[in-house]
Amino acid sequence: MKIGILSFAHLHAEAYIQNLRAIEGVELMGIADEDRERGAHFAELNQTQFYDSYEQLLEDDPDGVIVCSENSRHRPLVELAAAHGVHALCEKPLATTLEDARVMLEACAEAGVTLMTALPMRFSAPIVEFKQQVDSGSLGRIYCLNTTNQGRMPVHERAWFVDPVLAGGGAIMDHTVHLVDIMRWCMDSEVVEVYAQANRILHADMVEVETAGLLMLTFDNGVFASVDCSWNKPFNYPTWGGLTMELISERGLTTIDAFRQNLNVFLQGPARNAWLYWGSDANQAMIEEFVSAIKENRPPLVTGEDGYRALEVTLAAYYSADMNLPMRLS
Amino acid sequence: MRVGIVGTGFMGRTHAAAWSATEAVISGFVSLNKAMAEPIARQYQTMAFDSFAAMLEEVDIVDICTPTHLHHGMVLEAAQAGKHIICEKPLARTIKEGQEMIAACRAAGVQLIVAHVVRFFPEYALARKQVHDGQIGNPAVLRLTRGTFQPKKTEDNWFVDFAKSGGMMLDLMIHDLDYARWVAGEVETVYAKKISSEHAGAHVDHGLVILRHRSGAISHVEGSWAYPPPLFRTRFEIAGSNGLLQHDSADTAAIGLHLRGSGDEDIPDVPLPSSPLIEDPYTTEVKTFYRSLLNGEPAPVSGAEGLAALQLALAGIESAESGFPVTIDQLPEVKEEKRS
Numbered sequence: 001m002k003i004g005i006l007s008f009a010h011l012h013a014e015a016y017i018q019n020l021r022a023i024e025g026v027e028l029m030g031i032a033d034e035d036r037e038r039g040a041h042f043a044e045l046n047q048t049q050f051y052d053s054y055e056q057l058l059e060d061d062p063d064g065v066i067v068c069s070e071n072s073r074h075r076p077l078v079e080l081a082a083a084h085g086v087h088a089l090c091e092k093p094l095a096t097t098l099e100d101a102r103v104m105l106e107a108c109a110e111a112g113v114t115l116m117t118a119l120p121m122r123f124s125a126p127i128v129e130f131k132q133q134v135d136s137g138s139l140g141r142i143y144c145l146n147t148t149n150q151g152r153m154p155v156h157e158r159a160w161f162v163d164p165v166l167a168g169g170g171a172i173m174d175h176t177v178h179l180v181d182i183m184r185w186c187m188d189s190e191v192v193e194v195y196a197q198a199n200r201i202l203h204a205d206m207v208e209v210e211t212a213g214l215l216m217l218t219f220d221n222g223v224f225a226s227v228d229c230s231w232n233k234p235f236n237y238p239t240w241g242g243l244t245m246e247l248i249s250e251r252g253l254t255t256i257d258a259f260r261q262n263l264n265v266f267l268q269g270p271a272r273n274a275w276l277y278w279g280s281d282a283n284q285a286m287i288e289e290f291v292s293a294i295k296e297n298r299p300p301l302v303t304g305e306d307g308y309r310a311l312e313v314t315l316a317a318y319y320s321a322d323m324n325l326p327m328r329l330s
Numbered sequence: 331m332r333v334g335i336v337g338t339g340f341m342g343r344t345h346a347a348a349w350s351a352t353e354a355v356i357s358g359f360v361s362l363n364k365a366m367a368e369p370i371a372r373q374y375q376t377m378a379f380d381s382f383a384a385m386l387e388e389v390d391i392v393d394i395c396t397p398t399h400l401h402h403g404m405v406l407e408a409a410q411a412g413k414h415i416i417c418e419k420p421l422a423r424t425i426k427e428g429q430e431m432i433a434a435c436r437a438a439g440v441q442l443i444v445a446h447v448v449r450f451f452p453e454y455a456l457a458r459k460q461v462h463d464g465q466i467g468n469p470a471v472l473r474l475t476r477g478t479f480q481p482k483k484t485e486d487n488w489f490v491d492f493a494k495s496g497g498m499m500l501d502l503m504i505h506d507l508d509y510a511r512w513v514a515g516e517v518e519t520v521y522a523k524k525i526s527s528e529h530a531g532a533h534v535d536h537g538l539v540i541l542r543h544r545s546g547a548i549s550h551v552e553g554s555w556a557y558p559p560p561l562f563r564t565r566f567e568i569a570g571s572n573g574l575l576q577h578d579s580a581d582t583a584a585i586g587l588h589l590r591g592s593g594d595e596d597i598p599d600v601p602l603p604s605s606p607l608i609e610d611p612y613t614t615e616v617k618t619f620y621r622s623l624l625n626g627e628p629a630p631v632s633g634a635e636g637l638a639a640l641q642l643a644l645a646g647i648e649s650a651e652s653g654f655p656v657t658i659d660q661l662p663e664v665k666e667e668k669r670s
Contacts, residue, residue: 141529143528143534143536143556144523144525144538146475146538146550146552193653195521195540197519197542197548198548199471201468201469201471201547201570201571202470202569202571211470212470212569214548214549216521216538216540218523224523224528224538226538226540226550228473228550230471230569232471232567232574233569234574248534248536248554248556250532250534251558253556253557253561324519324542325654325655326653326655
């Protein structure tokens with residue numbers, strides 16, 4: 001099976017290359033990038049072919065592509081893939097507007113190709129274990145969740161992550177979709193109401209987008225859940241950030257810290273203390289799912305529709321923060 | 331000075347121990363009836379009064395450790411008798427009660443101090459000082475958690491009687507609402523959800539609150555009466571423009587007792603955090619209050635501060651019930667204090 005990478009704007013592309021190469025029977029056919037310098041650099045670094053146009057790669061007969069362009073530039077690449085009859089795995093958030101997301105879903109549906117959203121937390125071992133606990137009924141009735149997906153502001157990873165147009169927003173756009181998706185999935189329930197507050201006090205002098213956000217979601221099963229999506233970790237924090245959930249149910253308290261599985265490292269010298277992650281690689285499992293879904297001609301575990309739903313909640317959070325009112329979702 | 335302690339439950343006993351570490355004289359105790367006050371009176375070699383009125387004749391300071399709904403009447407009576415007052419949190423059950431209490435104390439020229447003890451827990455005091463000293467820059471996002479099991483006092487469990495206690499938000503979460511305001515300043519908007527409003531018939535309560543402060547800072551405040559006993563946990567994370575402060579009681583437990591045997595009988599009525607200190611926070615609190623009264627200084631935690639915290643907790647309940655954010659209009663008592 002041949003898989004190509006469309007754009008290297010998102011740093012996850014580097015990880016996905018390793019993930020693809022770890023799968024037997026999968027061939028990384030190359031990288032296409034409109035940014036010639038960037039594409040050629042990463043193609044050389046990863047010893048793979050560089051295509052200087054997306055069309056060129058798509059005409060080389062891939063089975064699937066992974067779209068790693070900037071958030072607001074997902075749509076043209078997914079449409080292009082669909083037009084070539086190629087399955088697409090699209091980086092999250094699926095798009096920055098619902099209009100773009102809808103067009104992407106329609107284009108893939110019409111072309112009869114798979115659209116998967118890169119929401120790797122569904123493949124995180126602690127989250128999978130949590131879902132099994134929920135499904136088994138062992139937690140009893142679920143009442144509420146207190147969740148966080150916080151991190152360092154990712155400006156040093158890629159400058160466009162803090163660009164209001166290319167990223168479509170700041171901390172809310174960056175982090176909300178993961179938790180929304182996990183909760184939708186684990187409870188098999190949709191968000192019906194969103195309330196949010198946001199501000200730009202952290203890194204106020206560096207960026208125009210919001211750097212902190214607190215959301216309250218209400219699901220159609222009556223469960224309420226808060227989400228902290230803030231870029232509240234200083235640049236010298238031992239890791240990029242993390243994702244936690246605390247669930248209150250009839251039986252008590254269940255805590256999940258999805259990136260807890262770390263080795264604490266202290267070295268002589270001026271360097272900061274670091275956490276080395278030793279938990280399972282959710283990205284690997286996600287890429288394997290994309291490949292399997294293509295091979296088995298079935299919908300993937302996380303669809304384009306899931307990406308659309310998560311985006312819908314995220315955008316409602318922006319409206320709510322502007323209006324200081326809870327927003328109902330239809 | 332002479333102090334009388336009203337209420338001989340958990341908080342009355344805790345305050346008695348704290349007072350015994352000061353130079354003040356414990357003149358005696360009042361409880362629901364004299365027999366209930368006698369054992370602790372014997373313990374401190376002092377007297378059990380027949381009534382609150384009888385106590386007022388023998389003391390300079392009244393320490394009110396009674397259930398919330400009784401604070402109002404007792405404070406008015408003590409103020410009229412010209413006694414300084416230390417009142418357990420929450421200050422009162424309603425804003426109107428709290429305002430009357432403050433007015434009565436001002437009219438009588440007596441001090442009204444509200445026992446928001448969390449301000450005296452060293453980890454909370456230290457973090458607030460760090461913020462106040464500018465160590466982390468401007469506060470941006472605060473996360474505060476206080477979680478435990480529902481108080482399980484069997485006889486006359488006023489804690490779970492909403493009319494008397496105001497429930498989890500008024501009794502427990504008010505600690506962190508007060509702390510959020512102490513650290514990040516006046517609050518503009520309160521939005522809240524809680525189990526008791528969303529899930530009728532649930533036998534536990536748990537609330538999540540989002541505050542927006544006038545400074546633009548935002549706070550996430552979590553309060554729980556839904557943990558299984560004997561779990562008690564406090565946590566905070568304060569992010570500012572120049573850094574981050576984190577505390578988790580699970581990480582700072584300086585001693586762990588993991589012992590075999592026994593069951594439910596070892597669970598206390600009301601949970602207490604266990605972080606061994608040479609001086610416990612309640613003693614630090616009472617000593618601070620006593621020193622301010624001796625020196626005629628402003629109240630370390632004034633009636634107006636207690637009223638502002640009460641307003642936030644009541645707004646949380648209102649928001650959870652209505653489903654809409656509640657705007658905080660600063661009360662005249664709080665405004666006046668800011669001016670003076």
